[in-house]
Amino acid sequence: MTKTMKKFDLKNQAFPGQETPGKNGSNELPLPDHIQDIKDSCPWFQRDFNLSEKDREVIRKYLDGLTDDEIIEIYYRMRDKKELWDGGYFYPNLQILFGTPFEREKDRREQKIWNEEYGESEVVKWYKEAKEKPCVWWLENHIIARHSLNSCMSCGACTALCPAAEFLDYNPRIIMETVQGKNEDAITQLLKSDTIWYCFQCGSCKTKCPRKNNPFGMISSLRQLSQIKGYHVYSIRGRQQYAARHLWGGNLWNRACTLYFRNIEVKTHRDFGPRHELCFNHKEEYFRKIGACPDMDGLLSGRKVHPETLHELRRLWQAGGALYLWEHIEDSAKKQADESGITIDEYHDKVKTEG
Amino acid sequence: MKENNSLFSETGRESLWKRYIKDIPDDGYFLTLSCILGALYPGSEAMIPKVYDLFGLNWGTNPRPESGWSCCSGIAYHGDIMPIEGTLLTVARLWSIAQEIGVDTITMSCVTSFGIHCECRDLYENEPGLKEKIDRLLKQSCGREFEIPKYILHTSDVFYHYRNQLRDNFMKFQLIDKKTGTPLNVVDHVGCHYSKLFPEEHSLGGSEYCEVLSGMATAWGGKEIDYPERRHCCGMGFRQCMISPNRAGTMASVHKKMKSMSPFQPDLIITNCPGCQVFLDKEQWAIYEITGKKYFIPVLTYQEVAGILMGWDPYGVVGIQFHTVPVEPLLDKIGTPYNPSEAWLGINKRQVY
Structure with missing residues (x-):
């Protein structure tokens, strides 16, 4: 065992710029004064559900007028602005930037630049080739598909205990039969349907399969194929992937976590009840009270991620084909939005709320 | 010779059990945290290092600030926006940090992550050439x-x-009703990606009789309650809970579990999966609003149960204010002292409401 291990740094003392803790200032959250003026007058820092049609037009016009360099520069300048709070640095603009049309536009453009800069990895080349091949080829070659099916005897054990099959028009046994049938048209139809998107990905089916098949793994592989082929936009549940790409993809790309503690907004989580609202309204205080690092340098909970950590991860996601997939989801969404005569921001809200 | 009337011989039982236990090293842990738990129950996350420190364990999350832990990308993988290669690389980086720290034991607070790490290892073991490619x-x-x-x-x-050891050395209370002296009824809900993906290799007790939570609950004085839908998924479902129009499937699954367990009068539900914790707790409110039925069974992570039994501050350390179903009635049963007027105070007891 080496001695390089560090104890958990609840007070963030190991982080650069944290050598002089103690200048706590007030208990109040720092108000981002330098941003407040812009925030009030500029709607592109509003959450989607607060935006009117007119706001959207203003935002789109503004964003379209910015060069790639400008939008990226503004984003990072804002992101890295910090204030002292409760013995550490707090980054007040993280909350203003996240989940906005502005962040989505920045991500789109920045990820294109990354793809051009770092070129095609061997993984991306494989996915590009796979896109042009028949669906049956994918099922015989994609690593997850290959490991998910030995030989299904159609006993239906997977379906009998599937939680999704109980509540939705969903039947993993039929999906496995369709896959095993290797009929290109039937598989294409399946990929264009809502069916594959109903799976909960819980894995209950894997445990019970007497042939050691993995239906939920196969469905995961089919969902990837559906997106690579652009078939997901044919179904309501499938095109929700555009919202997912920005929800989880945006969090990963900008905050190195698929879920950010500000995602659980009261407006979109009424089902969480009144106590959730009490908590959420002062979440930074309650997070800090129990030792977490809400939008702060540190290691615990919704912390500000170290830039080098984020850079490493972005390189891996680029090499691992995530940016290729996201660009693909983006292109399919743009095409469908154009066909429907709506902007990409309107499309984002449509797929997030329909169904 | 004494006749053996038991269905299974003790040696048979022992040998069966050996298939479902795993080696757990005493020390030297690399800890990766959870994006769900950290977002919704930050107290549960903060208590892991606190408990590790109680035992003076050698553990760490990163050797250098710039070499930090990250999410495993599991939600993105099961939410289908991350190809498996992206997840293999994200996990490989975490394993590389563990190596940098000098440990060969990964501990993660998230069950999705646990499933993802196990799946990565399984793929390396069964796909020739994959390790070299990811290398x-x-x-x-x-x-x-x-x-x-x-x-x-x-x-x-x-x-x-x-x-x-937690019970014998640190706990001041037990899962026992203070007034009656009887054990509290504890329902466990083990996350699917803990017990169902690789039940023989990675789950304590397999998928059917998983003991990881019930073992803790009984050791800490509670009574394990079995009920028909014990192993049913909570319905979290990744894209099912996080894209709002799909959340009905999640609610329906939680409702099914609540209906099934409520006749057994559970005093609490104990969980080890952050996603299950969120929805078993939060959706009880939605079920109340929709059906009028008040189940309101407190749902706690194993860290929270441990923290409460050790007498840690329910609001300042455990973070019970983050719960939708109030935990205070359970504290009353256990007899843990708490001051309800401190529930919604901010830092340094600042009045925020």
Whole structure:
């Protein structure tokens, strides 16, 4: 065992710029004064559900007028602005930037630049080739598909205990039969349907399969194929992937976590009840009270991620084909939005709320 | 000769059980945290290092600030926006950090992560050439190298491992009704990706009789309650809960479990999966609003149960104010002291409401 291990740094003392803790200032959250003026007058820092049609037009016009360099520069300048709070640095603009049309536009453009800069990895080349091949080829070659099916005897054990099959028009046994049938048209139809998107990905089916098949793994592989082929936009549940790409993809790309503690907004989580609202309204205080690092340098909970950590991860996601997939989801969404005569921001809200 | 009337011989039982237990090292843990738990129950996350420190364990999350832990990308993988290669690389980087720290045991607070790490290892074991490919990509992308860790443990495995020592050395209370002296009825809900993906290799007790949570609950004085839908998924479902129009499937699954367990009068539900914790707790409110039925069974993580029994501050350390179903009635049963007027105070007891 080496001695390089560090104890958990609840007070963030190991982080650069944290050598002089103690200048706590007030208990109040720092108000981002330098941003407040812009925030009030500029709607592109509003959450989607607060935006009117007119706001959207203003935002789109503004964003379209910015060069790639400008939008990226503004984003990072804002992101890295910090204030002292409760013995550490707090980054007040993280909350203003996240989940906005502005962040989505920045991500789109920045990820294109990354793809051009770092070129095609061997993984991306494989996915590009796979896109042009028949669906049956994918099922015989994609690593997850290959490991998910030995030989299904159609006993239906997977379906009998599937939680999704109980509540939705969903039947993993039929999906496995369709896959095993290797009929290109039937598989294409399946990929264009809502069916594959109903799976909960819980894995209950894997445990019970007497042939050691993995239906939920196969469905995961089919969902990837559906997106690579652009078939997901044919179904309501499938095109929700555009919202997912920005929800989880945006969090990963900008905050190195698929879920950010500000995602659980009261407006979109009424089902969480009144106590959730009490908590959420002062979440930074309650997070800090129990030792977490809400939008702060540190290691615990919704912390500000170290830039080098984020850079490493972005390189891996680029090499691992995530940016290729996201660009693909983006292109399919743009095409469908154009066909429907709506902007990409309107499309984002449509797929997030329909169904 | 004494006649043996039991269905299974003790030796048979022992040998069966051996298939479902795993080695848990005492010390030397690399800890990766959870994006869900940290977002919704930050107290549960903060208590893991606190408990590790109680035992003076050697553990760490990163060797250098710039070499930090990240999410495993599991939600993105099961939410279908991350190809498996992206997840393999994300996990390989975490394993590389563990190597940098000098440990070969990964402990993660998230059950999705646990499933993802186990799945990555399984793929390396069963796909020739995959390790070399990911080695190459990791090296090219960020100059790192990695080895497959010897042990993949969920943090609930570690708490299970130390359950008796926690009770004997640190706990001031037990899961016993203070007024009646009877054990509290504890329902466990083990996350699917803990017990169902690789039940023989990675789950304590397999998928049917998983003991990781019930073992803790009984060691801490509670009574294990079985009920028909015990092993039913909570319905979290990744894209099902996080894209609002799909959340009905999640609610329906929670409702099914509540209906099934309520006749057994559980005093609490104990969980080890952050996603299950969120929805078993939060959706009880939605069920109340929709059906008028008040189940309101407190749902706690194993860290929270341990923290409460050790007498840690319910609001300042455990963070019970983050719960939708109030935990205070359970504290009353256990007899833990707390001051309800402090529930919604901010830092340094600042009045925020």
